[in-house]
Ligand code: HEC
């Protein structure tokens with residue numbers, strides 16, 4: 001929104017720009033087009049660039065892209081692993097997986113992974129992935145106990161069956 005609708009030659013004004021950052025993270029930019037009756041430049045594009053902070057993690061000093069396996073570190077477990085204790089199936093998915101696998105642009109949702117073969121699901125949940133398709137910048141942490149994760153085989157099996165047969 002412009003502070004003045006009429007500017008004399010050489011006069012200054014302000015433009016207020018609102019950006020919806022819901023669901024956004026990291027560097028983002030927005031282009032704003034300004035229309036005027038200027039003979040030489042009737043349209044000017046302004047770009048507003050910003051860094052959207054990650055409110056959940058910014059005080060924990062962690063590098064999310066380089067080390068997803070760190071979700072099992074002492075200072076991360078309370079949110080990323082302990083919530084799932086004693087839970088199975090869908091409840092376990094909601095506690096330990098949904099924060100990364102909700103519907104949206106990120107990793108597949110529970111419904112979207114339903115068609116994957118059980119053997120694939122079992123392996124990914126146990127061992128994680130450094131980069132499944134070579135395109136993703138983020139990786140899936142391995143959840144099996146013997147990979148430093150928080151889940152037993154029985155718990156992992158309960159996830160596989162509720163993903164496949166919701
Ligand atoms: C206070 C709870 C809490 C703590 C503690 C926490 N996280 Fe998270 N984490 C979340 C939530 C909630 C999400 C879901 C995405 C979001 O809202 O940022 C998430 C998402 C993530 C993701 C997915 C990528 C992303 O950012 O979207 C990674 C990786 C991650 N956390 C790593 C860690 C690591 C490593 C630690 C410990 C240094 C940690 N988290 C500590 C709550 C927490």
Ligand code: HEC
Pocket residue numbers: 068071093096097098099100101107108113116121124125129130131132133136138139140141143159
């Ligand atoms: C810290 C975030 C995070 C958490 C927590 C997490 N995942 Fe993932 N997961 C990912 C990411 C990122 C990928 C995509 C990996 C890639 O493309 O390399 C992924 C991939 C997967 C895939 C493969 C999907 C495909 O593309 O075929 C499955 C299955 C999966 N996760 C299941 C789970 C289950 C079950 C849990 C809970 C036990 C879980 N994930 C917890 C981040 C997470």
